Amino acid sequence: MLDKVASTKAIKRLFRRVPVTDLDTLSRTLDTKSRMSIFRRLKDLDYFSSYTHAGSFYTLAHIPQFDDYGLWVHQGIGFSKEGTLKATVLKIVETAPSGFTHTELNHMLRVKVHNTLLSLVREGCIRREHIEQAYLYISTEPGKAAEQTSQRRMQLAESDKGIDILPITTVIEVLIETIHAGKLRIAPILISQRLTARGCSVTTRQVEQVFGQYGIDTLKKTAELNSTRWQT
Template sequence: MDEYDVRKKFRQDKIMAIEKLAQLLQCSAITVRRRLKKWKTFTSINQNGRYYTLPEIPEFDDNGLWKYQFALFSKHGNLKQTIIELVKRSEAGLSAADISSIIEIPSSSSYFSQIKQSDEIKREKHQGRFVYFSAAPNKYQLQKRGAERHKTDGWPTDTQAVKILVHIIKNPGIEVDRLAIESALPGERFDPVVVKQFLQFHDLLKKTSDTEP
């Protein structure tokens, strides 16, 4: 296949590994990598960076991530760069568990040891767990204040907060008790009182039922 047909096939499949591209282009892996660089492709931040996608294909979410089948891509760069960017963009810092829930890697991953050495973020113990904050002084102070506002035990993480907000949008007028149950993943439990406090903090309680939790 010529380059035009390969790119057409690439767009149809959305993601491809080097082995498949080498077969289609009938060239070596080294030559394929040159083509990928020329095409400015994104490399998956999971699956050992095995998969690629053309720049016009991903529809990145608010975190700058796009997942197709089993491959996860980031507009921020590689996995380390992505974690750092997520931390820097967060409102109240992120714990390893928070990061893991966003990018689907174990909280015990060696990448967390790597990012500790970064000059762009810092790790501190906060409310009994390690939290990563931006190293930029102004942003750090904002995140610390945000973390203090989330001081209530069981306060939703950034990822959990998104699930709650999405559930409110899909179910306007939902009672707080029901919201606390239905927006939690299997194995999670949201305290209705905390959920109500969270909604009050963001001035969202009016979008749910007045029923007291």
């Protein structure tokens, strides 16, 4: 096992080469098989465990560029400001303008959330309401919950009236691409361009519609747009 100073230098060198790593790589880097020693060294530098892949991947705290939902995804590996999947789902549901359905959360987080949602409901951390043949997961705070269900019912009512409501598949594509972008704020035109490049035709107006529906901040100023880099 390397001493504390050597371990710190070795970990920093490792994360300069790769933004995300696993326990086996850390074990070889620090020349130890002791999980306790590895996590003690990581804790000294401040780190995140992935909420996907059973928490088996790690990154240093300064590396992720979290989006508006507090999520960052690197090569299919998800990290959250909240740490665990359970804490992440709780935060997202509590702050969502119109709540979230099970399907929406599955696609956004890229993991199965059924058991997590059920656990949170049973523990009284979130509520669910049956709306249009699906459960809508909402806050336990009465005022916030009423606002969330009202917003969702308005969206469904607009859909029934034939107003331009996007297919759920389009909404999911926009949300996932926004997470991929890894920016705190991003211009709708960039999301539209990224999706079009992947063969998914979504207009800037449609992206703006999704951003408005889910309360996502956007970059609109030309200077901000020009300074935004694409992340692949």
